[in-house]
Amino acid sequence: MRKICVVITARASYSRIKTVLTAIQDHPRLLLQLVVTGSALVERFGNIIPYLEAEKLPVSAVIPNLLDVENTTASAKTTGLAVIELATFFANLRPDVVVTVADRFETIATAIAAVNMNIPLAHVQGGEITGNIDDRIRNSISQLADLHFVSTENARSRLIRMGLSPQKIHHTGCPSIDLVHRHRDFNFNPYETYGGVGSQPDLNAPYLVILQHPVTTETGHSKWQIDSTLRAITALKMPSIWFWPNADPGTAGTAQGIRAFREQHPDLPFHFFKNMESHHFIQLLKGCVCFVGNSSVGIRECSALGIPAVNIGTRQRGRERGPNVIDCLPDTDSILSAVRHQLAHGHYPGTRLYGNGNAGERIAEQLATIPFIIKKHLFPA
Incomplete structure (x- = not known):
């Protein structure tokens, strides 16, 4: 079985990857290794551990590393601590591939640790454009990653223009949209x-x-x-x-x-x-x-x-x-x-811009079948 290590650093990252986690866990050829770190462990920012337990998603490691977010050094130091601790975890558990999600500042720690240990890196939600520091983080992770699961066709085209191999970029849709297609009517207080x-x-x-x-x-x-x-x-x-x-x-x-x-x-x-x-x-x-x-x-x-x-x-x-x-x-x-x-x-017609509701299963199937080859060079745009 392939060991797939997914690192979650924040509540938003959990919702972006939740259906991928369940699809990996349910896949007969995959073994889920789940690491929770950063603000995803902090109550005031949305501790996700109770939700993982409720979904019966096993947590392989908990890495507390979030420093005071208002200190000017906090983001850099939080990232540095994560690199150190994730390297230890990767050395002990030896995943076949590491998955990092989106563009929050601390997610680059996952990429740095995996790449420097020659572990194939998969990136979910690369190739997008937003404001603030997220673009720098996202694009840096994309350049480090060996495998890409993107939300839109434009995101895929953008990564190709950045010099990444088209064969390594898979347009799967956004896993968070899977939840929208599975939503139920309002049934809780x-x-x-x-x-x-x-x-x-x-x-x-x-x-x-x-x-x-x-x-x-x-x-x-x-x-x-x-x-x-x-x-x-x-x-x-x-x-x-x-x-x-x-x-x-x-x-x-x-x-x-x-x-x-x-x-x-x-x-x-x-x-x-x-x-x-x-x-x-x-x-x-x-x-x-x-x-x-x-x-x-x-x-x-x-x-x-x-x-x-x-x-x-x-x-x-x-x-x-x-x-x-x-x-x-x-x-x-x-x-x-x-x-x-x-x-x-009032209400608008719904769109399928970010996916059809099956991204989790598509990503899991790709992780089970495609070869994990560490990227050697960039391709001409």
């Missing part, structure tokens, strides 16, 4: 299941879902950017479900803005969650009338569901999007105008 803070608005009425992260190249602006969003949503006076930001530089400003607002406006129909299991999040998302923020959820999952989305600021700049997305500046008037436009428009 989020307040009872996940707690959270704030009032408990009636989710039978029209409601918004908001998820806004700091922009890692605009860390000094995080506080006023979230304040702008909070003021805009307040002006709408609509029930709103908010989620906690990622563990990125600038998170303190975003978190401070949310906390202060929450204390000053306890009677608004807003509820705040830290985290939620991915299938429940999809159900909640499916029921909302508009998604607001700067998470790729508005572009990926919402495009498949046809949910109107307002994308704030530069964090997702350049990412392929469907007709459901409106971009706006991170100021109150722009956000308010964009949300009102989306509410007036």
Whole structure:
């Protein structure tokens, strides 16, 4: 059996790779090795261990390494610690291939450790374009990787133009879209299941879902950017479900803005969650009338569901999007105008831009059958 080691560093990475994990576990020729590290182990950023246990996904190693995200050295040191600890794990467990996910800063540690140990590296979600530091990390991992599973045909073409071998690049779709195609109707009480803070608005009425992260190249602006969003949503006076930001530089400003607002406006129909299991999040998302923020959820999952989305600021700049997305500046008037436009428009036709719902199985089958050959050189574009 081939030993497939998947490294998960954050709650977002888990939702991006969940169906791949289950497909690997179910495949008769594959053995799953699962490593959890970074903010995926930290409660305030969404500890995923309980969800893995509930899915009966065995964890091979837990590597705590996240330093204070607001320290200017934290990202670099967190990455460095991960390289050291992952190298030890890879030496002990000897995987046949290592899989790294997407573009968060700490994911490059997986690539560095694997490549320097001559272990074939597979990269999921390469070839895309966004704002902030993610592009640098993603493109660096793509150059290090030996095997690529991309979400769109444009992403595949972009990697080929970067000089990567077309034979190593597989257009599988995005695994997170698999969850959208498997979603069920709303069948749980989020307040009872996940707690959270704030009032408990009636989710039978029209409601918004908001998820806004700091922009890692605009860390000094995080506080006023979230304040702008909070003021805009307040002006709408609509029930709103908010989620906690990622563990990125600038998170303190975003978190401070949310906390202060929450204390000053306890009677608004807003509820705040830290985290939620991915299938429940999809159900909640499916029921909302508009998604607001700067998470790729508005572009990926919402495009498949046809949910109107307002994308704030530069964090997702350049990412392929469907007709459901409106971009706006991170100021109150722009956000308010964009949300009102989306509410007036209503539901959009769903698209298959990011996949057909079978990416997990396609990736697992490729991992079971294709030869693992370490890349020797670049190809002419």
